[in-house]
Every structure is written in structure tokens, then in C-alpha cells.
Amino acid sequence: xxxxxxxDGFGTGTTGETIPTDAIIRGTDVVKEYETGxxxxxxxxxxxxEIAPSDFVAVVGPSGSGKSTLxxxxxxxxxxxxxxxxxxxxxxxxxxxxxxxxxRKETIGFVFQSFYLIPTLTALENVxxxxxxxxxxxxxxxxxxxxxxxxxxxxRLDHYPDELSGGQKQRVAIARxxxxxxxxxxxxxxxxxxxxxxxxxxxxxxxxxxxxxxxxVVTVTHDDYVAExxxxxxxxxxxxIRETESRRANFEEDAEP
Amino acid sequence: xxxxxxxxxxxxxxxxARRNISRARTRSLLAAAAITIGVVAIAAIGGGGxxxxxxxxxxxxxxxxxxxxxxxxxxxxxxxxxRTDLMRIEETxxxxxxxxxxxxxxxxxxxxxxRRTISATYLEDPRLxxxxxxxxxxxxxxxxxxxxxxxxxxxxxxxxxxxxxxPEADEGEQTEGRAYRVTAVLxxxxxxxxxxxxxxxxxxxxxxxxxxxxxxxxxxxxxxAATSLRAEFNGRKDKLLVFELTSLVRLFRSIVNGINLFLAxxxxxxxxxxxxxxxxTMLMSVTKRREEIGVLRAVGYSKSDILRILLVEAAxxxxxxxxxxxxxxxxxxxxxxxxxxxxxxxxxxxxLLYLGGxxxxxxxxxxxxxxxxxxxxxxxxxxEALRG
Numbered sequence: 001x002x003x004x005x006x007x008d009g010f011g012t013g014t015t016g017e018t019i020p021t022d023a024i025i026r027g028t029d030v031v032k033e034y035e036t037g038x039x040x041x042x043x044x045x046x047x048x049x050e051i052a053p054s055d056f057v058a059v060v061g062p063s064g065s066g067k068s069t070l071x072x073x074x075x076x077x078x079x080x081x082x083x084x085x086x087x088x089x090x091x092x093x094x095x096x097x098x099x100x101x102x103x104r105k106e107t108i109g110f111v112f113q114s115f116y117l118i119p120t121l122t123a124l125e126n127v128x129x130x131x132x133x134x135x136x137x138x139x140x141x142x143x144x145x146x147x148x149x150x151x152x153x154x155x156r157l158d159h160y161p162d163e164l165s166g167g168q169k170q171r172v173a174i175a176r177x178x179x180x181x182x183x184x185x186x187x188x189x190x191x192x193x194x195x196x197x198x199x200x201x202x203x204x205x206x207x208x209x210x211x212x213x214x215x216x217v218v219t220v221t222h223d224d225y226v227a228e229x230x231x232x233x234x235x236x237x238x239x240x241i242r243e244t245e246s247r248r249a250n251f252e253e254d255a256e257p
Numbered sequence: 258x259x260x261x262x263x264x265x266x267x268x269x270x271x272x273x274a275r276r277n278i279s280r281a282r283t284r285s286l287l288a289a290a291a292i293t294i295g296v297v298a299i300a301a302i303g304g305g306g307x308x309x310x311x312x313x314x315x316x317x318x319x320x321x322x323x324x325x326x327x328x329x330x331x332x333x334x335x336x337x338x339x340r341t342d343l344m345r346i347e348e349t350x351x352x353x354x355x356x357x358x359x360x361x362x363x364x365x366x367x368x369x370x371x372r373r374t375i376s377a378t379y380l381e382d383p384r385l386x387x388x389x390x391x392x393x394x395x396x397x398x399x400x401x402x403x404x405x406x407x408x409x410x411x412x413x414x415x416x417x418x419x420x421x422x423x424p425e426a427d428e429g430e431q432t433e434g435r436a437y438r439v440t441a442v443l444x445x446x447x448x449x450x451x452x453x454x455x456x457x458x459x460x461x462x463x464x465x466x467x468x469x470x471x472x473x474x475x476x477x478x479x480x481x482a483a484t485s486l487r488a489e490f491n492g493r494k495d496k497l498l499v500f501e502l503t504s505l506v507r508l509f510r511s512i513v514n515g516i517n518l519f520l521a522x523x524x525x526x527x528x529x530x531x532x533x534x535x536x537x538t539m540l541m542s543v544t545k546r547r548e549e550i551g552v553l554r555a556v557g558y559s560k561s562d563i564l565r566i567l568l569v570e571a572a573x574x575x576x577x578x579x580x581x582x583x584x585x586x587x588x589x590x591x592x593x594x595x596x597x598x599x600x601x602x603x604x605x606x607x608x609l610l611y612l613g614g615x616x617x618x619x620x621x622x623x624x625x626x627x628x629x630x631x632x633x634x635x636x637x638x639x640x641e642a643l644r645g
Contacts, residue, residue, distance in 0.1 A: 075555065077643075101560075132269040180557065
């Protein structure tokens with residue numbers, strides 16, 4: 001029932017030369033500006049970041065501080081105005097739109113606050129969705145079933161989102177984010193719409209995934225309780241990193257199979 | 258895993274498009290219905306019109322449009338053809354059959370006080386031109402006459418009766434009548450201008466001909482024969498007067514084609530409206546699915562993937578509408594074929610072209626209408642879409 005042991009997060013997605021670092025994505029002096037209504041807004045004013053395999057990083061800060069912008073840059077949904085962002089040593093600003101999409105597919109998994117499941121698809125089909133265009137229906141179905149079992153929804157494969165609770169929906173969404181074996185899971189307020197107990201289950205699931213699949217988890221949150229579970233908390237205020245608090249990883253103490 | 262899933266898994270865009278269409282079933286059906294109306298309009302008008310045209314052309318053909326009539330031209334010294342002329346004409350038109358006739362006006366004398374002018378045709382053998390209904394024509398039919406169906410009915414003639422004919426004379430002049438035995442009555446004919454009485458060519462005395470009829474199998478052959486006759490004889494001088502119905506056929510054809518095309522054009526206006534409806538439906542659908550498309554983009558669907566999925570969706574709407582439309586139009590065309598051409602399955606090439614064209618136009622309209630919404634959805638940045 002467990003994932004393949006050979007999936008260490010580095011096996012996929014590495015093309016071309018790699019520089020000797022174990023960072024998946026690294027940013028140096030990253031600036032991001034937006035233009036809204038003729039006015040230039042500096043959302044990030046020179047930040048450094050680095051995500052390594054099985055990291056659990058929580059990004060906190062008041063709204064408008066640049067958290068979402070940072071997450072978009074990490075997710076290759078956006079490119080920095082200046083500064084250097086490297087995905088496994090490759091400068092992401094040199095990617096074409098097509099390459100960017102492909103790298104995103106290979107490297108990043110997304111989990112959203114409001115799940116964004118497709119209401120007309122079953123849990124299983126929702127998980128398969130990112131791979132549907134790959135024309136490998138048999139392999140995809142096997143993997144999707146495996147992932148739903150992994151997140152504890154093996155008995156809900158054919159349920160539609162309407163028939164699932166909030167926590168179950170988020171677990172479907174997490175399974176979906178894992179279908180392409182990403183190296184990083186980006187979670188935007190993953191527990192924002194969930195109660196505390198359900199949130200706990202999601203955080204436990206993150207720990208399991210980090211341990212078993214070497215997936216790094218980066219989450220943006222308002223929730224101190226989520227931040228406490230992370231082993232690194234980055235506080236963003238007004239586009240700058242104010243504080244980075246490192247904790248000892250706490251998932252190793254868990255005795256989950 | 259079922260075989261069906263294995264197959265559909267090969268065409269994910271179609272699977273996704275089908276799902277999206279069935280999501281807003283009413284809206285999709287209404288958009289498809291607009292296409293249906295357009296397709297029915299084009300196919301039914303075009304196909305029915307083609308059947309009508311074909312039936313009218315057949316009728317004209319029966320009226321003798323496959324024939325070419327030749328008479329002496331203005332520049333010919335003698336006002337008639339002789340044997341040499343006939344041979345040259347026959348050579349020129351090649352394989353087509355030629356029948357030379359001489360027409361004269363005659364006086365039909367029933368009693369001394371009852372005279373009537375009729376037109377008589379002198380020729381070798383009436384059976385080359387017409388069918389015989391009653392009686393028979395002997396090999397040598399000297400002093401016999403053949404009468405047309407109409408003339409026989411009018412005058413109450415039957416084979417074996419005697420008729421008296423005299424050459425037409427000027428006022429006051431007296432000519433001698435000559436008696437002929439009616440040997441046969443012709444069958445009714447759809448051709449125009451059938452003379453009343455047919456007499457042996459020997460009766461003219463001098464074997465000259467006023468007209469030559471060239472019989473061909475089709476309008477095109479008739480046209481070719483007429484063209485080569487004009488080229489051969491009417492170089493500098495008009496030695497022949499060539500008369501054919503083909504130009505009339507061509508005129509008729511172009512008029513009907515024009516009307517048909519105009520009506521089908523009106524029909525395609527309804528396809529334009531259908532296009533607007535499809536564009537509207539697709540725009541609504543992509544606006545509603547904005548976040549979902551954003552998620553698809555985030556999880557690795559490229560712009561062209563999104564574009565393709567949405568275009569397949571639009572084409573599928575068009576195909577559904579066109580499919581229903583062509584089924585309805587087929588019923589109309591079957592009825593038109595039955596009415597005009599006698600059999601519901603007497604499809605003309607043109608009808609089939611209109612049917613096929615209507616389907617192609619229907620789907621193409623949907624594709625064009627879907628292009629803008631699809632492009633807009635595909636080019637939206639996922640960051641924007643997911644911001645909500």
C-alpha cells in the first residue's frame with residue numbers, strides 16, 4: 001500500500017546539468033512588481049529562499065505581505081521581476097511558457113484552500129485529471145487508486161465531491177497534487193476551510209508524505225497552529241522576510257506505519 | 258479496466274469535452290439546436306431545390322433539348338439542303354443520328370367547302386423521330402400518309418381512312434388535291450411542334466430538305482454537335498441556321514442555381530445566429546469554469562491543451578446540432594425526391610453536396626464561434642484565475 005521506495009523526489013524532473021546542491025528551488029534577492037491601475041506595486045522586495053526535499057516550510061504574515069506572490073513564484077505560475085530563481089540549478093526566467101508548464105507538471109503539486117475539485121468528476125477522476133492528457137489510462141488509474149488509498153479514501157473512489165466532507169475533499173485534492181510525483185507540494189491555506197480535527201489529519205498526512213515520498217511541503221497560512229507543525233517558519237512583512245524560525249523536524253517521532 | 262475506458266483514454270480531449278457539455282445540458286442543447294436550424298435550412302432548401310431543378314431539367318430534355326435543328330442559313334444560295342449538304346452535316350456531327358425533313362403547308366380538304374391549312378412534313382421514315390401508336394408503316398409508303406395523334410383525334414381519323422391534301426395556293430388559284438391512305442397514327446409525344454401529317458419524301462418531287470434534325474443522347478452532346486456545325490459551316494458566312502435548346506437549358510439551370518444559392522444563403526444566415534449562440538454559450542461556460550481552468554493550467558495543462566479541449570467542445574456542440582439537423586433535412590429531401598423525382602432515394606450529386614456542405618458549415622461555424630472563448634480562457638494566466 002505504500003509508495004514505491006525508489007521515489008526519492010530526485011528521480012524525476014531532472015534534465016540537463018545539475019549543480020551540486022540538494023535544493024529543489026532556490027531564490028536570491030527576488031523582487032516582484034505588479035502594475036495595477038498604472039501604479040507599480042512591489043509585492044516582494046528582495047527575498048532569499050531555498051526549499052530542500054522533505055522540508056516543511058510555513059510562510060506567515062499579514063495579508064498583502066507578499067505570501068501568495070512568493071507561492072506563485074515557487075509554483076512557476078509567475079516569474080520574478082528581478083533576482084535569480086533556479087529550479088534544480090536552471091534559471092526559470094529562461095523557460096518558455098511551454099517549458100514552464102512542463103516543469104510545473106513534473107515538479108510542483110498544488111493544494112488550495114477551497115480544494116477546486118471538479119464537481120462532475122468522481123474522487124478517482126479528480127485525482128486522475130492532471131494526467132488525463134497523457135493517454136496512459138491504465139497506469140494513471142492504478143496510481144490514482146493507490147494515492148486515494150494512501151490518503152485514506154480507498155472506500156470513496158467513486159464518490160463525487162458533493163458526497164465528501166471538507167477534510168475528505170482536501171485529501172482528494174492532496175492525492176491529485178501527488179499524481180505526477182512532485183518534489184514540492186504548495187499548499188495555500190490548506191486547513192483554512194477545515195475544523196481543527198480535520199486540519200490535524202491533513203497535517204499528519206503532510207508528515208507522512210514527507211517521510212515516505214520525500215516531498216517538500218510549503219504552505220501559506222494565517223493559522224499559527226499550522227505554523228507550529230512546520231519545521232521552518234518564514235515571516236513575510238511588507239514584501240521582506242522578517243524572521244525565519246527553525247525548529248527540529250517533528251515528524252520523525254511519529255510512529256505511523 | 259473496461260475496453261471502453263481503454264479506448265476513450267486515448268482521446269482525453271473528447272472525454273473531457275463530452276463531460277463539460279453534459280454539465281450544462283439545457284444550455285448546450287439550446288446552442289446545438291441553433292446549429293440544427295441552420296443545417297436544416299441549408300440542407301433542406303439546397304437539397305430540395307436541387308431535386309426540383311433536376312425534375313424540370315428532365316422535362317426540358319423530354320421536350321427535345323437533346324436535339325439540334327439545322328436549317329439553311331441566310332448566306333446559303335439555295336434555300337434548301339441537298340444530298341451533298343446532308344453528307345457534310347452527317348460527317349461533322351459524327352455519330353449522332355440525323356433526320357432530314359422538308360416542311361410544307363398543305364390544304365386539308367375534307368369536303369368541297371371545308372378546307373384547312375395544315376403543316377406537312379416530308380421525310381424518309383417517321384419512325385426515326387416518333388413512335389407509332391396504331392397501324393404500321395410499310396417499307397415503301399408511297400401514297401400513304403402518317404398522321405399525328407392530335408390530328409387524328411381532332412379529325413376522327415384511323416388507319417385505313419382516306420384524306421385529300423392539296424398544295425397551298427394563293428387566293429383564287431385552284432390546285433388539284435391528291436388522295437392519301439392513312440397508314441399509321443403516331444403516339445402522343447411531349448415534344449413541341451409536331452406536325453399534323455407526314456408524307457414520303459418522294460412526294461416532294463425534288464428531294465430537297467428544309468430542315469435537318471440531329472438527335473443526341475444528352476444536352477452536352479447536343480451542345481457539342483451545334484458547336485462543331487457552326488465551326489464547320491459558319492466560318493465567314495452563315496450557311497446554317499443552327500438551333501438548339503441547350504442555351505435555354507443553360508439559362509434555366511443558372512437561374513435555378515442562383516435562386517437555390519440565394520435561399521441557401523438565407524439559410525446560412527441562421528447559422529450565423531447559431532454561431533453567436535455558440536459563442537455566447539462557450540463564453541458563459543468558460544467564465545463559470547475560470548477557476549477550474551486555472552487549476553488545469555496549474556497542474557500542467559498547457560495553453561494549447563486548454564485551447565484544444567475547448568475547441569473540441571465547440572466542435573462537439575456543432576456536431577450534435579448538425580447531426581440532428583441532417584437527420585431532419587434528410588426527411589425533407591426524401592420527401593422532395595419523392596415528389597419531384599419519383600423516388601425518395603433519387604439523390605442527385607448536388608443534393609448530396611448540399612447535405613454534406615450543411616454539416617461541414619455547421620461544424621465550422623461552431624469552431625469559429627468557439628475560437629474566441631477558447632482563446633480567452635487559454636490565455637488567462639492561472640495566477641489571475643486562481644485569485645478568484
